[in-house]
Amino acid sequence: MRMADVDFDTPLFTDHPPGWQTPSDIVSGFNLAWALELKERMRISSSQPHAEGVRQLLPAEYRFDTLGRLITLNPLASIAQFGRNPLIRLSSLCGAWQLFDLMNQTWRIKPGDFQQFSDLLAFVTGGRERPSLYRDLSANISKCLLAVRVRRAYSEQDELDLAEEWFLTGDEELTFTDNRGSGSLLFHFSKMHQVPLPLFSHEFVETVWATARVTVDRLGPDRVIAMHSDRIESLTDLLERGAEKATKAQQEMPWQSFQWFDYWPGWR
Template sequence: MRANEVDFTTPVFGDHPIGWQSPSDLVEGFTLAWALELTERQRISPYAPFGDGVRERLSPMYRFDTLGRLITLRVNASGASFRAHPIVRLTTLCGAWQLFDLLNAKWQMQPYDVAQFADVLSYVTGGQDRPSLFEDLSANPSKCLLAIRARRTFGSTDELDLSEEWFITGDEDLTFRDARGNDALLFHFTGMNQIPLALFSPEFVETVWATARVTVDQLGPDRVIRMFEGRIASLTDLLARGGAKAAEAQRDMSPLQFQAFNYWPGWASSV
């Protein structure tokens, strides 16, 4: 399979309303949601938007993860579960690829430039111990996908890695059981560098948000809000209804009950 065969703007989620039917639509929604939340955090605390007490002062629409519930599978989801729910795979892959394109507009990676490839690989896969793209954010699936895109760009190839094909097809034959019995993918960063990644639903949700956050960091929240201004009404409707549903449930449930509660509000008929 080749990258030019993949079109993230094609509607594939027929049960969603117009504007939310393609992977690109969903990535835009997450990115805009983070830009709006960041703007609200900065309004509350301009000098420490992530400081103590800021989250508690956010309105319910930003305090609870409504969009994350849309792509959440059960914690112990298997390869079969991921195959049956392409929304998780496609949103993750689309976000990572779009972020790579945004970054590479600055990097201008050149084929077979070993030093540049090594620098990019270190930057996109690194953690808090060195300068890195995601810093302390949890984003292992996106890190792996960015590394694969960097390898393909370095090698000047359009042929997808098998791990990328899994994100598109969900084919269980492309996964394996790791030493702990989890379904996993194998990513080939370089000739001898192979990274296994166990497939866990919460990690995919975290990485979609992390990718949105880094995208907003690159573009700036004001620019993102201007880019997707036409989506604000439908997005804030979802966030407000989901936040209200979550806040009510949190008041009435024990912490353990609320943890398992799905407060996705459903699509409004007017969206």
């Protein structure tokens, strides 16, 4: 399978309303949601929008992860169940690829430049211990997908990695079970460097949000909001209805039950 075979703008989720039917639509929704939340955080604390305590001061539509519930699976779901859900797979892949295209406007990867390749691999996959793209955000899936894109740009390869093919197809034969019994994918960072990654349900939501946050940080929230201004009403409706459902459930349910409560409000 090659890059030319991939189209994130084809309506695949035809049970969704217009504006939410393609993988690109879903990723844009997450980007816009984070941009709106970041603006609200900056209004509350312009110098420290991520400071402890800011979240509690946010309006209800930003305190609950309504949009994340759209791609949330049971925490005990298997990799086979992930494979049968194109929404979570394609949202993760599309977001990572769009971020790569955005970052490569600056990186301008030079095929065969090993020093640049090594530096970018470290930057993409690193955490808080060194300068890195995702800093302290949880984004294992997106880090691996970006690393593969960096490797393919460096080596001028259009053929997709087998791990990328899984995100497109969900083919269970592309996965394996590691020695701990976890369903995993094997990402090829280089000819000699293969990285196995166990997949867990929570990581899909975390990686989509982390990718959105880095994208918005790169573009700026005002630009992202302007780019998707026609979608604000649709998104706000979802967030407000989800927050209303979550607020009511939180008041009526014990925490142990509420943390697994599905407050996705549905389309209308």
